[in-house]
Amino acid sequence: MSASVLYDAPGPKAVVRNRVYAVVGSLAIVALLAVGVMRLADKGHLAPEMWDIFNYSGIRQNIADGVLATLKVFGLAAVGSLVLGVVLAVGRLSDHKPVRWLATAFIELFRSIPLLITIYAIWVGFLTDYSMWALATGLSVYNGCVQAEVLRAGINSVPKGQSEAAYALGMSKTQVMLGVLMPQAVRAMLPTIISQLVVTLKDTSLGYIILYPELLNTARLIASNTLVNGQYPYVSTIVVIGVIYVAMCLLLSALATWIEKRGRRAKTGIVMAGAAEPAEAPGVLDSPDGPPGPRTDAPKE
């Protein structure tokens, strides 16, 4: 249902009324922003000197290091979570009961515990001196569980004829899984997988709490170590770092949307999963209407 179904095409009176609402609404939003900016300016947070600190090569170097550290842990966590996701998904669909139970228990346990709790426990308990590895391990465990559920939804959405045909050809279970089901599942769920990677990227900021020097922690260090006009430049630093974060996440989201569009254009029987959004809630996959993945009434080419 498009939005326009909710209201008629505006007549002359409604056009005027909508314009009035538009002007009042925009004025209210602009006024709110202006008050915020003015309050900040009053307290000297928007003084040119506050922003001048980003011209220092030392601080630029710090930010570059922070971005690199974030990307490094993101890369580790992405690889780790995808590998773990494949293993857990295969385990959960295994024919052997103990394997299936083990995988299910692992997934359900770590999916329902806050990520921060897991990361902190790993950091304090096992990897105190290696905060990067603690962060990467925690992220891999949590996101691996989510990716496993996504992959499972993808595997279940592959038409049954595919695996039946593969078995009829005499392929082994491993061959069917790795050669037939997994590639189609990955292809179908790619947008969802990438949106979960966006969540992973966002969650690298938890490194702030276990003192891993990633981007957010760098921001805090910069802000609390630079004294400008007798104040710490928290506002300007947070704005700059925030823009970098949002840009990184938007880039990755754009990639997911692009892949989804490209997949829809391709003439295979596999339907791509719905528009990628960094869904905070992997539990959506448990909806009673079945997996949110590709619809089974795929148009056959």
Place this chain on the structure above:
Amino acid sequence: MNVLLDNFPEFRDGFIGTVSITVVSSVIALVLGVLIAGFRVSPVPPLRVFGTAWVTLLRNTPLTLLFLIFFFVVPEILFPGMSPFLLGSLALGLYTSSFVCEAVRSGINTVPLGQAEAARSIGMTFAQTLRMVILPQATRTVIPPLSSIFIALTKNSAIAGAFSVTELFGWQKLMSDRGYDIVPVFIWVALGYLVVTFAISGLFRLLERRMEVAR
């Protein structure tokens, strides 16, 4: 076992803290989310743009960054010395409102076309259509995703613990600072969270069953 019994008052405070921050920020998220979903489908373009910008921006911001903004920038704009609990629930509520908004919007999209058309044809305005016809019917489809959004909110509230809000993660940190072994602490905290998340999913399952209608 000892770690829980010896520090039970702190654990109880932390558990109550987790529950209360979850409840307060759920209410904020629900109200804001429905409002912004209304903005996003409204006939007034600037409000639509505002809604889209709100959702895009908040959904692509790490929650930790949002907490940092709320603890260092917002007190400067409003007034200094706001309580961490208030700031934390605001940050969490605003962040979750973007997800609620998207859930409500897709719920609106599942209401059959004829409903809105019928409402319009008997002369209802946009606000009336939305309030009296569309949203009540959308509620049913929105409940399952809302349940998982609120569970995610409960899990995210752990981050508030790192920003000096009294809740379960704060207890975990306190215990590890006091030198207790992390594994039992982890298990107790995990159990605490499991109780809250199970309560939420049970509540929503109850709601779902009560709202069930044969169509």
